[in-house]
Every structure is written in C-alpha cells, then in structure tokens.
Amino acid sequence: MTTIRDVAELAGVSIATISRVLNNKGKVSEETAERVRAIVKELGYVYVQQPLKRRQVVSKPQGIFAIILPTLSNPYFAELLDIVEQEVQYLGRSLLVYNSRGDAQRELGLLNICKQQKIDGLFIVPSSNKPEYIATLNQQPFPVVSLTQLHAELTSVAVDHAEGGAQVAEHLVSMGHTRIGYLGPADEGEQKFTGFRNKLADLRIPLPAERIIDTTDTSIPELSVQLNAYLDQHAALPFSAIFVFNDYSAQLVIEVLQSRGHRVPEDVLVVGFDNTLIAQVMNISSVAQPIREIGRLGFQEMMRLTGQHAAERDTHHLILSPRLVLRNSSVRVVKKVL
Template identity: 30%
Template sequence: MATIRDVAKLAGVSVATVSRVLNQNGYVNKETEKRVKQAIEQLNYKPNEVARTLFKKTSRTIGLIVPDISNPFFPELVRAVEDVMNIYDYTVILCNSDEKGEKEKEYIDILKQRYVDGIILTTNQLTIGEVSKIDVPVVVLDRPLDHSLPSVIANNYEGARMATRHLYDIGCRRIAHIQGPLHVVNAVERFNGYRDEMKELGLWDEQLVFLGDYNLKLAKEVTLHALQTLSIDGIFAGNDVMAVGALKAAQQLDLDVPNDVAIIGYDNIPLSEMTTPELSTVSQPIYQMGAMAARLLVKKIEGQSIEQSQHKLPVQLIQRKSTMRE
C-alpha cells in the first residue's frame, strides 16, 4: 500500500507539499499540484482518513441520534437523512439512545471525539443547556427542544385534533386516547390536541386516557382493560404501533373493527397498511422531514445563512377500513 512518502518521492516534492495538496491548505503552484495528483492516481494512494481528521478537526461525518430504531417510524427518517447527506459527501453515524439520557450523553462525547461536523437529534432527553455545550452544529428533528435550535417537526397538535374529530364524524362518542411517553414532546402535543378537541365537542373525560408508551404490547394490555371496563366506541392511538396493539386487543375480544370500536393511529408507517382491517392514520411527511433536517445541518456546517430555522410541516388524515363504518 502506497504511503504519502511514496507520493512525494514520485512527484519529486516534499511530504509537506503533498499534504497541502490533499488538504487544500496553503499555496501550491498548478504544475506542482498536477504532478502530485498524477502521482496519487498512479500509486492509487488512499489518504489516512484518521490522520486527516485529527489534522483538520473535521471528518465529513455527522451523528444521528434516534431513540429507538426498532420503532418502524425511524428507519424512513434515517434513510432520508442518509440519502441527503450522501449527496453532500457526508457519512452518517447512527446512534440508538433507547430513550436514555445518559446513553445519549455518552454518544455525544464519542461523536465529538470523532470530530463529527454536526449532529441531528431526534430525542429530547437533553436540556437546552446540555445541547448548547455540544459545540458543533445541531438540528432537532421530530421532537422540538428549543427555538434557538433549527428544527423540523410535524404539526402534532392539529393532527391529533384531526384524528379525534374524524372519529366523532363517523359517530363515535366515547373516544379513548392511548398516549405516548409523558416525557416525549410530540406525545404530549398529540394528547393536548385530543383533549382540546374532546372539550370542544363536550366529550372530555380523563378516564378515557391510557398510557401506551409508544409500545405495542403495553397498548394492547391497556386497551384490553379499557374495553372490558369502560364503554368505548372509538380509539385514537398516539402512534401506529400502539394502534396495532389496540387492534389486536379488540380482535382478541371478538369486537368488530370499526363497527364496535373504530381505531385510528398516527405516523402512517408501512405497518398501518398491513393489518386487517387496514388502519386509518394521520400521515406525517416522514421522508421530507428527515431530508429537510439534513439540508439544514449542511447549511449550518458550511456556514450558509438560514432564512427559516423552524419548520412545522402539515399532516394529512388517511381513512382506511378501521374507521369505515357500515
């Protein structure tokens, strides 16, 4: 394997000159630069990226921290970030925090040691004070943190009101809500939208709210309990994974969905079309969100001006068979 010294010898220049050509740092006349590049190509020389990173304090790498990659919502988000970053010749390091603040802090320390050029956060375990100390460009995705940080989110509040109103419009009057984790901002926003719509409809009853924690198994368990102890004819689940759990519970009790109990989820992950019946849902522009966050981060890394740093994207209600009553 060729070394930088081999390139210097073949080109008839010093190692320092080859280094300046590789790093585009310092003046090298065009003829010398041409000889160095010809020598690099002839020897098929590959620079030591670790050494270059240490020298330049940059790596053309970004970190992407997600709370739970097993949640079907996040793979599409990750794919969008990776697709855009690849266009700009950045590599993505994926970190799974498991909704644990300490693990998130450890990942950030590791990413900084690797001289990542920026970080995209899709969790909200850290305070704004902790994030401000990261000392590399940060963009917040899916879960808002603070207006001082560029962010890309969906309109969770309006989406929740939309879902609740849809259940009312098809005849539901006892509408339960399976809520996501209490510490997750988008779960709280969806709960707030559900609560406010129920109050406006004159149907608000706090006994109809159950914690599902964005978990299929837990959502199934709380739905089984709710359907057996309360009169419920509609369920708005805070994400599609919990909606699947609710659907399984209804089917276990031999209830007809949607005629006995109608169910709607949130996110529009592929799984929502694979159930029987197919799940109605509130669709987030998942890929668009990830792509937009990636472009924002590139602009921050490259020092470009950002005309708009806060983005709240619209959502869309998609009706499928789980809310199509006869």
C-alpha cells in the same frame, strides 16, 4: 519608568536584539549580549516575559454526521434514517447511527460518544421533552437538528403534531362518537395529545382520565402489558373510539382488542399516527407525515448550520402540515353487490 526602548537606545541596538538577549533566543554576539545585560542592570529595567499566545485551533470538518433515534424497529424511524443517510452519502459524507431505545440517560451517553468522534453535526429525535434536557442538547459543540419534533431552542423540522391530533378528534366526533380514548404519552410536551384533547374540549367532548392510557415506556412488550392490565380493570370497554400515538402501537391495540372479541371498526374505531407501511398494509387510519420532506429539509438545515460560525447560528423552525388518511380501522366500508 525605564522601557525596553530606553535600553535599546543606550545599547545602540534594535528592540528585537534586546528581546533576543533577554529571552536567550536567537543569534547575538557575546559582546553585545554582555553590554545589553550591563545596561539592563544599570537602568534597573525589569523584563516581564509575556506568555506565549496559543494558536487558536480551528477544527476542520470531518465529514461525519450522527443520528440518534429512539428505536430502529419502528418502520417510521427506519424510513427517516434511510432518507437522511441518502442525503449524507450523496455529498460523500458518513453517518453514524445510534439507538437511544427511548432512554434519555442512554442518549446523554451517546452525546458524549459523538463529542469523542468529533462529528460535524447531529440529527436527533429527542427521548425527552423536558426543558433542561433540550437545553443540554442546545449546548453541544456541534449543531443539532431535531427531526419530527419541534423544540423552541433547537432548529427543528416536523409536522404540526397538535394539528394532527386535532384532525383525529374532529374525525372521531364526526363519526358520532363521544366516548373517546387515547393511548400514548399524555404529558403537556406531547403535542399530539394536547392538540387532540384541546380539540375535543372545543367540541365539548370530555376526555376523562379513565379513558387516557398514559404510557411512559413505549416499547411494544410494555405497551401490551399496560393495555391488557387497563382492559382487565374494566368490565366493559370504556371507549368506542381511540387515538393511538403511533401506527406501531395502533396495530398492537387492534390485535389486543380483537383477541378480546371487540371488532374494529364495528365495535371500536382506531386511529394511529405516522402513516407508515404498517398502517397502509393493515388498513389503519393514520395521520400522514411527509417523512421525505422532513429528512431532506432537516439535512438542508444541517448544511446551513455547519456553514456558519457557532456564534452566528440561528434557530429555524420548519413546520409542515399533517394529513389524516382514512382507512378501514375508523371508517366502515360497505360493499354493494351489483
């Protein structure tokens, strides 16, 4: 089989010259070119032009990050945003802020926008715990860090929500209550709920379906409608203590109960989650999350991921400890006059 080396030897020129003639590129005298073509024809050499290799484009860091939150009206997420933004700006980067409004479909659209913006990395509080949705987040072209929620496939920074729910259960039972309720998302992916339910079971306290107010839409107007509809269906209050999945909603629960003549904590105990400014001002017992540590550690994880090649990125889970802060909504304070 004739090779390009055979042609070069017979023509008395270099292989590079043969290549220039066959590709019609570079400077070669007409006499040499004609001699090369004649030898190629004589030897029956078939030249197959190799496709040009595309130069691999390595995208340079843009210095832009993004964060997707389920709401901006909840003080807890507003504080989380403030911390992440401070960390980003400290290194001279920019942060794009998006509100998914708790809608997974809207969140998918925001992910496409992030791709178009060619961001370096995404912080997110996912609107859905479904495995297929988390898998979609894990397939993005940029690193993703989940904040306040733990997901096996994603690098995550959060408190142990199950432990937080368990602490609430222990507290309410220790206060002598057995008719205990829950308001919030009540699926198996909601770790606050599962931790709360499982600890009640350990303490042999039932949590029947009639005392669970399962909320799929967590917006305040919808929660108000759902809670009032639930209470209208019961002549007497079904629970003497209730765990509410966040402080924002706990404040609503207290307002609705008081508007119906129920006293807090004399008639019913209420405990929230997050320990936001709302809980502190309204004297609501709540599970505290170290929000500043979550934001800072989340940013550190993002810096680690962006400093690695995509194939080398590994998944870290940073799990922090929650702490139940007791206030007047679940502990009756008796003041003695001296």
